[in-house]
Amino acid sequence: MMKLHWSPRSPFVRKVMIVLNETGLVDQVVRVRSAVAMAAEPNPSVLADNPLGKIPVLVTENGEALFDSRVICAYLTERAGMLVPEDAPVRLRQLRWEALGDGLIDILLLWRIERVRGDRADPVICDAFETKVRATMARLETEAAELSATTLGLGQVAVFCALGQLEFRWPGTGWKQAFPRLAAWFEMLEACPSFASTAVVDDGPASVPEVAAQQAVFTFGKA
Ligand SMILES: N[C@@H](CCC(=O)N[C@@H](CS)C(=O)NCC(=O)O)C(=O)O
Structure with a gap:
């Protein structure tokens, strides 16, 4: 095993x-x-x-x-022997989505840790994180149709997990209203058993003070 x-x-x-x-x-x-x-x-x-x-x-x-x-x-x-496209351009596209998804997760994790520092959080770093998250979400919305039409690969898995993290740790951002095509793709995958059974949950004491982490959550507003 x-x-x-x-x-x-x-x-x-x-x-x-x-x-x-x-x-x-x-x-x-x-x-x-x-x-x-x-x-x-x-x-x-x-x-x-x-x-x-x-x-x-x-x-x-x-x-x-x-x-x-x-x-x-x-x-x-x-x-x-699964989930790897044979076609090189498709493989590259998947790798790029993987980088985008992983990069978005990294920012969401680091941003949350920075916010917990309260008054000591660096506003320049936080503003830069926000700009990058907004830019990434806007880009993904333009690629939602392609994400949906492309056979499942590691790129879509990474993007899905990043959106799941946003949904789980950053409630109230309104991302689904702001990025409806991306949200529809996310919800379609979320309904599949192999994705649904992996939903992120807290199983014990919080790793960072939740109240501080969720204060003044940013919103996307209407795109
Ligand atoms: N690039 C790594 C990132 C892994 C990562 O950051 N994992 C977090 C948990 S979600 C972790 O282990 N954090 C503990 C630490 O950074 O010391 C990957 O893709 O696996």
């Missing part, structure tokens, strides 16, 4: 879980609940498999520890 350092809170772990479901490899993995937080002491059991102290980490049957989520997803799709 493979071992996955896992958390139900992590959008990056969610990518891996969706790929495990889609490839049918999910029964070959034992999930280990591994608690991590950027603003806390690194978890020794994660560090032993990934010196960066981040999850997800997948330990294969022969003991090789794979990280990060992009490497794990590439490994699983290759192993299963």
Whole structure:
């Protein structure tokens, strides 16, 4: 059996879980609940498999520890022979969406941590995060038809998980009203069992003070 350092809170772990479901490899993995937080002491059991102290980490049957989520997803799709387009331009498009989705998740995680600093949060950094999130969402809205028409790949999985993170940790932004085509695509995937069963949830004490994190949430307004 493979071992996955896992958390139900992590959008990056969610990518891996969706790929495990889609490839049918999910029964070959034992999930280990591994608690991590950027603003806390690194978890020794994660560090032993990934010196960066981040999850997800997948330990294969022969003991090789794979990280990060992009490497794990590439490994699983290759192993299963699924979700990798043969056509080079399509593959490149998927990689680009993967970069966009992962980059959006990174910003949403870092922005949340910055906001928790309250008065000590850097307004320049926060403003830049907001500008980038707005620009990324606007770009994705223009690509929603293509996201929907393209056979599922790792790019769409990453974009989906980023939108899921926005929905889960940033309630009240009104993104679905502002970006209706993207929202329709998201909701279509969200209804699929292999995506629905991976929904991000909090399973214990908050990793950052939630009240502070959710104060003065920005909104997208009508596009
Ligand atoms: N680029 C990494 C990012 C992974 C990541 O940031 N994971 C978060 C959990 S969602 C984490 O482990 N945070 C703990 C830390 O940064 O120390 C990936 O794609 O797997």
